Each structure stands twice: as C-alpha cells, then as structure tokens.
Amino acid sequence: MLIAFVALLLSPVNVDASVDLRTIIDRYTVWRGGIAFEHLSSIRESNTLDSGGLHGTEKILTARDGRSRVDLDLGPLQQIQAVTPDGAWEVTPAAQVQSMALIDTLSLRRSAALQFADALRGRGGAKVELAAPTTDSGRTWATVRVTFGDDDIYDVLVDPVSGELGGIRVTAERQLQIERFSDWRPVDGVRMPFLKTIEGAVPSDNETHRVITMNINEPAGPGSFTRPSFIRKTAFTGGASSTGWLHFEFYDGNRIFIPARINGHDTLALLDSGATVSTIDNDYAKQIGISAAGRVTAGGTGGLDTAGFAGDVDVEVGNLKIAGLTVASLDLKPIARRIGHPMPFVLGDELFNELVVDIDFPHRLIAFRDPTGVAPPPGAATVPLRRLIGNRSVPVSVEDAPPVEFEFDLGNGSPMEVYPAYYQPRQLLAGRKSSEVLGGAVGGFHPEIIATLRRIEFAGVTFNDVPASFTRDVVSASNSNRVVGNLGLPVLARFRLLIDYPQDRLYAVPLADAGSSAFHKDRLGLSMSGENGVLMVQFVSPGSPAQAAGFKAGDQIAALNGEASALWTDERVALLRDNSGTAPITFLMMDGSTRRVIPKAFY
Structure with a gap:
C-alpha cells in the first residue's frame, strides 16, 4: 500500500x-x-x-x-x-x-x-x-x-x-x-x-x-469513550445535605455577594451563573499567595480578555467546601470600579454543577442543597436549562415572538441583553427610541445601544417596558447565534429560584409583584466609576439630561446634592436611578463648578 x-x-x-x-x-x-x-x-x-x-x-x-x-x-x-x-x-x-x-x-x-x-x-x-x-x-x-x-x-x-x-x-x-x-x-x-x-x-x-x-x-476500544462515574467535588461538613439559609448582600439590587473563604481567607464572592470557571482577581490572588500561569482568551460581555489559571484553590461557603479548584485569574478591578463594589472572587459554575442553589431574594437568603429529593415549591414554573454554549440558557419570548434561548446569568446587572444574531435580521431597533450606555464587563467597556422592549415573557410571567441593551457585532461572549441574548438579575430576582443544573431545570416561583413593578431605568445618562473618593464620568449617553447639562467623559464629580462623592453606595445608586423622581440633582465638580440635572426618560 x-x-x-x-x-x-x-x-x-x-x-x-x-x-x-x-x-x-x-x-x-x-x-x-x-x-x-x-x-x-x-x-x-x-x-x-x-x-x-x-x-x-x-x-x-x-x-x-x-x-x-x-x-x-x-x-x-x-x-x-x-x-x-x-x-x-x-x-x-x-x-x-x-x-x-x-x-x-x-x-x-x-x-x-x-x-x-x-x-x-x-x-x-x-x-x-x-x-x-x-x-x-x-x-x-x-x-x-x-x-x-x-x-x-x-x-x-x-x-x-x-x-x-x-x-x-x-x-x-x-x-x-x-x-x-x-x-x-x-x-x-x-x-x-x-x-x-x-x-x-x-x-x-x-x-x-x-x-x-x-x-x-x-x-x-469502547472503554475509551465510556463516561466516567460521577465523583462529587463538593462536600458538606458533619454529614449535612445543605448549607441551610445564608445571608447574602444584594448590592444595588442586581449583584449577589456571598461570604466565602478562599484558601482560608475570608472574603465576599460574587455569585455568577454566567461564569463557566470561577475567577480570582490578579492582585487578590497574589495577596493570598495564589500564583497563576498562562495567558488564554477569556470571553466576556465586554469582549475578550486574557486570563491565567491557578490550581489547588479551596473555596468554602458556610459548611460547604469544594477543594482543589482550577480558577481563572483576571484583573477584576475595572469591573469593581464600574459597579462600585470590591470583587476579589467570582464564584461560577462549579457549585451549580453539583448542587441545587436556592435563592430567596426578598429575604436576602441563599442555600446550597444536595439535589437528591429536591422538589418544586408550590406555584413554581419548571423551566428547562439547556447548555448550547458554555453557559446554561432559558427560553424567553420577546414581544410575542416564539421563545428563543437567552443565557441564564445571575452575574448580569441589567435586565437583559439582545445579541446581533437576533435583533439585526428582525430589525428590532427600527422605529424604536434608543440611546447608548456604557456596557460590558470582562473584556472591557464599550458603548452599547439601549432601548425599551414593550414585552418579554419568562417562566410564565409577562414583563412590560423592559430596558434592554443591544450588543455590538464584535467578537465577544455576547455574540452568539445559538443563544441570542442574556437574561439578567433584575428579571431573575423577581422569582424565588431553585437552580438545578444536575437535572437541567430551574424552578421559578414569581413574587407577588413580579410582572407589575417597574424596572429601574437610567434617567440621567451618566456612566461613572468610583476611585479614590472621586466619581469619574466614563461615558455620557446621547440625548440624555446629562449631555444637555454639559457633562463629558473625563469629568470628575466631588459631591452629589451636597454629599461628598465616594465609591458607589446603595443610597447613591438609588438617587441616580430613581424611576419616578423629577427633583433636580446638583453635582459639585472637582473644579468647583456646579451642574444641575433634572432626571427624565431619554430612551
């Protein structure tokens, strides 16, 4: 031959x-x-x-x-x-x-x-x-x-x-x-x-x-392709089958921070079902003696970034431990500055993969449970979780169209994102009032189109007037043609959630006002980040009250309504994102000048 x-x-x-x-x-x-x-x-x-x-x-x-x-x-x-x-x-x-x-x-x-x-x-x-x-x-x-x-x-x-x-x-x-x-x-x-x-x-x-x-x-040989037996990586101490209820910080109403220990060091970890691999901040890793190697591509909603990998990382949440994780190492500080909260560690899919995650948003409680015997609570809708790409996805109907797959993302602080593969051929932006905001996370921050969807439906609940970002047509985690959007925490937090990755399902119990309460909507048009006691303007939305008041990227704000500027707080965020208020907000600039802005809808 x-x-x-x-x-x-x-x-x-x-x-x-x-x-x-x-x-x-x-x-x-x-x-x-x-x-x-x-x-x-x-x-x-x-x-x-x-x-x-x-x-x-x-x-x-x-x-x-x-x-x-x-x-x-x-x-x-x-x-x-x-x-x-x-x-x-x-x-x-x-x-x-x-x-x-x-x-x-x-x-x-x-x-x-x-x-x-x-x-x-x-x-x-x-x-x-x-x-x-x-x-x-x-x-x-x-x-x-x-x-x-x-x-x-x-x-x-x-x-x-x-x-x-x-x-x-x-x-x-x-x-x-x-x-x-x-x-x-x-x-x-x-x-x-x-x-x-x-x-x-x-x-x-x-x-x-x-x-x-x-x-x-x-x-x-057939043995080469035989699926290995399940080996549990997570363990509860003392023979328990759950952590029981743990309190979490619901920062800004759209981020979940839970107490955790990383290699024995106490910290707060962001819970993110959109992270297929848990992630540690580069500087925090060095601080607690964790070293990373390599530079591989990490896809995020803001584009692509490079990440190293570190092994032998132990994570503990209450009486739950998962040992010997390999985690990604990234510079998370730009995201932390953007949202105004330290972000030393992001807890991703590893716990979701083996356990049921039970979240009670009104009481700020979370529990990690052994999936054996977990049953749907009364009034729960059963939603399929699919794994078409790296993250799980759920069906969502947009303005009465047939349901399509949106990523299920507890780490997304906006109600939803719509990807180009869906909105471009359907001309969803045609005739719709829109503007731009600064969007993204891992991979950087970039202007994105923002508009309001008249209706979406998820888990049997119809939501009206939903702010949505329409992501850019560039290489990023927000540009798929199999999963065409991202459903974020402002929608998901309107349910009690039992997230069951092992059985590829989600139990969602709608809160009493799930479909009736209004979504927070930007009424100023200022994208800012806090650092060293100063709020820095990163982006000004076209057609917004902030643009009309003369704000530009790079402006520095010393005080809001007479209170000294610092890193974001829940109260300050509530002031800037108030849905109904029309009282003017006075900004004291670092150069001593003042600017007065009256909030109003601009998209």
Whole structure:
C-alpha cells in the first residue's frame, strides 16, 4: 500500500485549475492516499500543544463511526472531552463530569467528518458546494464549502491541481478561525499532517499542535469513550445535605455577594451563573499567595480578555467546601470600579454543577442543597436549562415572538441583553427610541445601544417596558447565534429560584409583584466609576439630561446634592436611578463648578 501511495505522489498532475467540485474532491482523496485514505477508520495521535502561553500535551482519538476523545494537559488547565453517536461528556478543569455543551459537541463531530472526508462527500447531513477561490499563505486555493444546516461554515482549502490540503477556515458562533496543516508525512499509506496551527479571532486564541506519535486504523476500544462515574467535588461538613439559609448582600439590587473563604481567607464572592470557571482577581490572588500561569482568551460581555489559571484553590461557603479548584485569574478591578463594589472572587459554575442553589431574594437568603429529593415549591414554573454554549440558557419570548434561548446569568446587572444574531435580521431597533450606555464587563467597556422592549415573557410571567441593551457585532461572549441574548438579575430576582443544573431545570416561583413593578431605568445618562473618593464620568449617553447639562467623559464629580462623592453606595445608586423622581440633582465638580440635572426618560 505504501509503494502505491508513493507512486501516486510522484505522478504529475497537469490539469487546468478551473475544475468542478467533484474533480477537486477526487484529487484531494488521491493526494491523501487514495484507497488507503478512503478506508481510514481511526486516528490516534499524541501532540505537544502551545496555547495562550501554556505548554503541554494532548492525546486525540478519532474514529470514523462518530466517536472522538481529546485529553488535554496544559499544567494548571486539564480537561477531557468525548463524543459518541449517542451523546457527549467532558471532565472539566474542576474535575467534574458533565454533559458537553452543544457547540463543543458539534465542533468535535464536524471535525471528525472533515478529517475522514465524509463531509466532503455530503454524508451525515453535510451540504457541499464550490465557493469563490481563497488566497492564503501566498497561494490560491479552491474553496470547498461545507455546511451542516446552521450558520456555521467550514471552508476546506484545496489546491485545485494537486489536491493538496492547505487548511480549513471555520466560521462558527460568528467568529473566524483558520486551521493550517503542514509537515505532511505518510502513515501506512495515508498522508497525515504532523503540524497544525490555528489562527483565532485574537492572538491569544492561536495554537500550535506538533505530532509526537500517530497511528491509524487501530481498534478504538469502547472503554475509551465510556463516561466516567460521577465523583462529587463538593462536600458538606458533619454529614449535612445543605448549607441551610445564608445571608447574602444584594448590592444595588442586581449583584449577589456571598461570604466565602478562599484558601482560608475570608472574603465576599460574587455569585455568577454566567461564569463557566470561577475567577480570582490578579492582585487578590497574589495577596493570598495564589500564583497563576498562562495567558488564554477569556470571553466576556465586554469582549475578550486574557486570563491565567491557578490550581489547588479551596473555596468554602458556610459548611460547604469544594477543594482543589482550577480558577481563572483576571484583573477584576475595572469591573469593581464600574459597579462600585470590591470583587476579589467570582464564584461560577462549579457549585451549580453539583448542587441545587436556592435563592430567596426578598429575604436576602441563599442555600446550597444536595439535589437528591429536591422538589418544586408550590406555584413554581419548571423551566428547562439547556447548555448550547458554555453557559446554561432559558427560553424567553420577546414581544410575542416564539421563545428563543437567552443565557441564564445571575452575574448580569441589567435586565437583559439582545445579541446581533437576533435583533439585526428582525430589525428590532427600527422605529424604536434608543440611546447608548456604557456596557460590558470582562473584556472591557464599550458603548452599547439601549432601548425599551414593550414585552418579554419568562417562566410564565409577562414583563412590560423592559430596558434592554443591544450588543455590538464584535467578537465577544455576547455574540452568539445559538443563544441570542442574556437574561439578567433584575428579571431573575423577581422569582424565588431553585437552580438545578444536575437535572437541567430551574424552578421559578414569581413574587407577588413580579410582572407589575417597574424596572429601574437610567434617567440621567451618566456612566461613572468610583476611585479614590472621586466619581469619574466614563461615558455620557446621547440625548440624555446629562449631555444637555454639559457633562463629558473625563469629568470628575466631588459631591452629589451636597454629599461628598465616594465609591458607589446603595443610597447613591438609588438617587441616580430613581424611576419616578423629577427633583433636580446638583453635582459639585472637582473644579468647583456646579451642574444641575433634572432626571427624565431619554430612551
């Protein structure tokens, strides 16, 4: 077989570059090894991997029958992902076993279909067509476009004359990455790439995979893809099955801070169901002796940021402990200044993944419970929790349209965000009065369009006049086409919530005034942050009372209504966001001048 393959490689191919799709696919098949490539049944490889400043290894097993497994070891960041025809599972960096998100499942399945060229033959529901030629790396390639019935696009770049594979350009979740292949070597008659580089949406997404060993057509034992047994990472002391009720700080009515201990150090942690990995502030990590490594991309509502990873972090909440976590390390201070509250630690999915989180908002109480035997409380609506992308999502109806998936996000302080994939084709902003506010979080802060939705429906409750931000069409966590928005705490806090990730469900009991009380709405148009006893204006909303009063970004405020300015307080936030008040607010500026603003609606 190898001799025949070498003969194929040496045979010249003298044809015109203008060829049809079938000819290009046939030439690609011959270039890869002809019959040997067509009979390829499995690929087992071990690689070195450089990604985001981390260096380590990966083991990949891919079978033609739809099974694949990736074992990743990047020091502090370790993960296993596996798919079979019947499902998909992963072992997270926290060593928790859970079902894999749909986006990752599709990525592995489609990658396998492309590796074995089944997708190029239109198998497995793939649609194949010849797109316009692509210029890449100084060469012009035929572009074999593969789609699978959704918005994702896989452009396979093939030399139209020789059949050489140059790479695959992937557009998924409205983001672009290019995989390039080189250092091709024959392995049992099949030409295989021993070097793969990935160029992502941002430089920290880039990866380099170098093959150490590669074997093909080895039987893939069923045990390789068997889902591991559940191993609980969380533990209650004294044989308890719950923390019982714990008091939490409901800062500004849209952030949950709970008392916690990080490696034995008492602190307040932000509870954030939108964080797939718990996160520690860089400076706080150094302060308590935690070191991080690497620089990988972290997606946030404000865009993309870079994060390190730290292992062996113990988190305690009341009598509950989860030991040996791997957490992300980020600079959280810009977010803390923006909201006016210290943010040393963000507690993410690790506790949600194993426990039921019970939140009683009117009494400011929270409990973490063993999911065994948890039943819906009287009057609860049962809402499905889906994992289409990294975060869970829930169905929401926007202005009487059919329900669509919105991220379930306890860390979002605004009522809701709507992503471009939903609002642009539906022209939701057409004829709607709007302005801009400073939005975002991890990844930075940027102006976002703000407008009012007439109605939304969630968990059987209709909400009227809902302020919503319409996020920018850029690379960020707020730009998906599978989950088209983000439902935040101002809506979610109108229910008693029992959040049950283990059973993929949410019990929501509406409060008495859930659908009737008005949402807080910005009536000034000032985006500010507090630091060193001064309020700094970061952004002024177009058409707002603040703009009419002459405010500009960079202005410094010394006092509000005669009281010295400092970091945000609940009282000051209430003053600035009062829904009904029309009494003027007097601002004393640092230069000694005063400005008088009368609040009113401006979007």
